[in-house]
Amino acid sequence: MNILIIEDEFRAAKSLQNLIVEIKPEAKIIDVYDSIESSVEALSKGAKPDLIFMDIHLSDGLSFEIFKQVEITCPVVFCTAFDQYMLDAFKSKGVDYILKPFSRGDIAEALSKVDELKNFFQKSEIPGLEALLQKITHPQSAAKSSFLVFKNQKYTTIPTENIAYFFIHNEITHLVTFDKQQFQLNQTLGQIAEQVSQKQFFRINRQYIINFSAIKEMEHYFQRKIYVKLTIETPEKLLINKEKSHQFFSWLEDR
Structure with missing residues (x-):
């Protein structure tokens, strides 16, 4: 594996090199660059790393500028x-986001994640023409526009757009609206996840499905989890583990 390091702090760059070689002896550090300008020049001239470890604050700006000037096709671990x-x-x-000061475990976990992704895509088969035609001719059914609920001896329908989140407690599924009304449902969370718009709703863990419109803010939490806060209170903290965080942020971006 050929690895490129983009880091303007000498000690951090040296520490990264030592840890990578220690954890993955077969890896080759092809070069270290400390600026947007030098990185763009090297990549545009044909440097082809299999993985890049990249700092964000460089001597001449934010490293995201590199992506605007040259095409990067390999995964990137941000430090x-x-x-x-x-x-x-x-x-x-x-593919990973490591906060400084990083540890040996952080780097080992990032390298392991890259290997897992590589193995997954090597094993995954490209779908055949028949499978693609099946998707085209049998598109996913439309998402539910409302849920039928029963409360206080009365039936009513709740428009899906009014639902802030679904959650499960004591093996019973509940929906909670933006005006803080709560209703029980007969469906499981798995069934609901298949019925609602996957663009609008996301199952962040086994207990909760949340509406994009209900998200207030997000922050880092212990053990590299993401803590999601909604515009209305939830019975418990909404935490996304590090394995699902990439999928979650991709979902946030896809709108």
């Missing part, structure tokens, strides 16, 4: 002291 660029990082081929 930075700042946590506010996570969404931009995952938009820019980021």
Whole structure:
């Protein structure tokens, strides 16, 4: 594996090199660059890394400028002291986001994730013409526009657009509206996930499906999880594990 490091702090760059070689002896550090200008020049002249470890704040600006000037086709692991660029990082081929000061475990986990992705795509088969035609001729059914609920001896329908989130408690599924009304449902969360718009709703864990419109803000949490806050309170903290965070940020971007 040929690895390129883009980092303007000498100690951080040296530490990265030592850890990568220690963890993955077969890896080759092809070069280290400390600026947008030098990185763009090298990549435009034919440098072809299999992986890039990239700082965000470089001596001549933010490293996202590199992506605007040259095409990068390999995965990128971002290493930075700042946590506010996570969404931009995952938009820019980021497969991991490591906060400084990083540890040996952080680098080992990032390298392992890259290997897992590589193995997955090597094993995955390209769908045949028949499968593609099946998707074209049998498109996914339209998302539900409302849910029928029963409460206080009365039936009513709740428009899906009014639902802030679904959650499960004591094996019972509930929906909660933006005006904080709560209703029980007979469906499982898995069934609901198949019925609602996947563009509008996301299942962040086993207990919750949230509406994009209900998201207020996000922040880093312990063990590299993402803490999602909604515009209305939830019975417990909404946490996304690091394995699902990339999928979550891709979903946020796809609108």
